[in-house]
Amino acid sequence: MDREVMSPGKASASGEVCARSPQRRLAARWLLLAWAGAALLAWFVPWWALVDSGLAAVGSAWWAMLVLGLALLALGAWRQGFSRWALLVIGVAGALHTLVPVAILVDRTPVFADRVDCQLKGKVVGLVDDRVDRRRLTFAVQTARAVDPDDRGAARVCQRLLPGGRLKLSDYTPPPGRVELIPGVRYDLKARIKPLRGHANPGGFDYRRYLFRHQILATGYLRERQPIDLGRASGWAAQVDRWRDAARSRLQETLAAAERRTADGPLSAGAALLHGLALGDRGELSDRQWEWLLASGTNHLLAISGLHVGMVAALAAWLVRVGWGWLAISRGWPAQRLAALAAVLAAWSYALIAGLSIPTLRAALMLTVLLLGVLMQRRWRLLDLWLIAFVLVMGIDPFAPLDMGFWLSFAAVLLIIVMIRGREGLWRPWELLRLQWLLTLGLLPLTWGLFDRVAFASLPANLLAVPLVSMLITPLALLTLFLALISPAVAAWPAWLIDGLGQRLFGVLGWLVAIFPDSNHAPPGPLVLALFALGVLWLGLPRRFPGRVLAIVLLLPALLVGSSRPAPGQFEAVVLDVGQGAAVLLRTAHHDLLYDAGPRHGRFDTGEAIVLPALRALNVSRLDRIVISHDAMDHAGGLASIRQAFPQAAVVGLTEGRFGVTGAGMACRHGSEWSQDGVRFSLLRAPRGSSNDRSCVLHVAGASESLLLTGDIEAAAEQWLLRHARLEADAVLVPHHGSASSSTTAFINATGARRALVSAGFLNRWGHPREAVTARWQAAGATVWRTDRDGALHLERGGVRAERAGQWPFPWRRPAASMHRLAP
Structure with a gap:
């Protein structure tokens, strides 16, 4: 029997309420369940269906009235005995309660292909995340216009930032030059706006979902000057934000006073x-x-x-x-x-x-x-x-x-x-x-x-x-x-x-x-996880419920079934989407190798935030080697975090004690080779030139597939390798992220590759990959795949699978810019 939470009163009204028929209580539960179920299922409507549905034209006020009206209609139908119609109507109300605001947000979110500068007026919403290297804030737009009125593209994007729309902005001004930003206060500022985008990798944090959940229209950072204070914003929400900020300030004063008394340093x-x-x-x-x-x-x-x-x-x-x-x-x-x-x-x-x-x-x-x-x-x-x-x-x-x-x-x-x-x-x-x-x-x-x-x-x-x-x-x-x-x-x-x-x-x-054992473990597939959840809930029921043995059987697939691995003589590779940098996982029948470790930008360490979650999601429990192409932050910045998780992995390519390498690492020697599970690994390296040209190149050859990982080599190193190494490969990690200084025609022809994989950051400031470079690879017959557009690239079974193409098209996964096309 369900427990009841009740008041101790014994008025007759209470008796009348308690005497209501079970059918009436059942009706309310079923109506609530139908509404909630439809509202949750509506999230699985693909984003393109929302764009074409016209639901955004309903408007916020009409949407609320429509949902309320349908709910009242359903309640009335149930009271009259039309149970099926009531459930249908309340389900439609629940679905619309999700679909209409989601369609409005999708419609209001600008889709553009490059950064734009906007002059903004609005208020700071919520607490400001203030750190030494940067501060981040949520900004609710009141008015927006292009800084350059003659820039039609910028004007179009800024005009889409309608009143009430939210932006996630960063400020990289050093602390001495910052003005105080107070939540609930209006400001006039100039910001460079970027389209929404999140990395697409196995496992890890879904940043695009986070932005969509908080109804963020775009991200960006402050430009040139600090914001100008326009006075307090009106409304109860702004007042609550100011109260919270004042309370935080008082807590910081309290902690400072406590630190002065104890002299024990920061009270972290x-x-x-x-x-x-x-x-x-x-x-x-x-x-x-x-x-x-x-x-x-x-x-x-x-x-x-x-x-x-x-x-x-x-x-x-x-x-x-x-x-x-x-x-x-x-x-x-x-x-x-x-x-x-x-x-x-x-x-x-x-x-x-x-x-x-x-x-x-x-x-x-x-x-x-x-x-x-x-x-x-x-x-x-x-x-x-x-x-x-x-x-x-x-x-x-x-x-x-x-x-x-x-x-x-x-x-x-x-x-x-x-x-x-x-x-x-x-x-x-x-x-x-x-x-x-x-x-x-x-x-x-x-x-x-x-x-x-x-x-x-x-x-x-x-x-x-x-x-x-x-x-x-x-x-x-x-x-x-x-x-x-x-x-x-x-x-x-x-x-x-x-x-x-x-x-x-x-x-x-x-x-x-x-x-205790390490807590990082990749979850099984959705079906196996659902069986595991059912078994756990079954075990948690009171002892009078039968079938404990069956509950344990439901747990076994999640505990015993592991991920598949390549057959002996075969390998798989995953080019992770780490932004402007590189990190490639290579898998054979029983071994795993990582080529480059991803970049680090200030506090944001892609080794910790992207590479490690991806390794967990791919069930990598041990790394045998980590090959670092060269001593650069965009290729080795995440190495320290990865070494902390896999201290036994041998590091090849770095001989100094930087990036978490303790003691002497192993040098990258041209011509060095080893085999694992029937797959041959060969190191190639030009002896002279710039740091980029001396990148450690890795050639991987399996029974039916080969891959060339090139680091940041440029034209000089390419010419040297043409004379001193065999470069044939079915797939190539395009040198230097697609820079114009690399991928010469002779090098491209020597590889004979049919799949060109580019690891580049979204809207990176160098414009990688360059259009001319992409055109050269395509002219040679190669299909170009890009992490900034396609997400992580899975090289397996003689083909390439893009991470974004395999994701369910939830509304927050709408393309951020006009860069659509997945290669066949």
């Missing part, structure tokens, strides 16, 4: 926990701290969760109930109802100061519905409460399903609801341990699929971290925030205590991550 752990738990701001987390949280399965604790919102609401309700009876005006006003109202107001206040993240919004909505039941003397079933909150979150934010926090938050609450049914001794220590174990196991399929992680340390880490963070550190963080608004000097004491607790917490998490 305290800053991370304070900002994360008080404001929902993860900007103070270091990369190592975030890795420990992910690997230990405790990253949910640094987001303001529903538990924290519930704690604030409960505290507010308790204070009102205790203090209300002492006031003279309390007579005739039930303390219970007033406490419920105070709890709702406190929950929403905390959710707003935390930025209305999905977990806080879900918790605030569930508390609101629950406590409204208290005010109305109404009972709620927990599953009904969960379903109402699920629908309301999607109703408020149609883009919420693109947020991974949406699924983790609702999945965790649903698992708790299912697991506590029929468990009377829930709060006994053993039952709490069992609940944590079941919750960890139940969320495993979701976290595995979303993050490519299996956090083996999750159970002991959560058993320690959940009570410590929820019962001690979070109340201290809220106290610190409250005191910081009054006096940062006074708030420095609890901030110092939080830092001490945080240092010990991160220390234990780091130790657990070190002693």
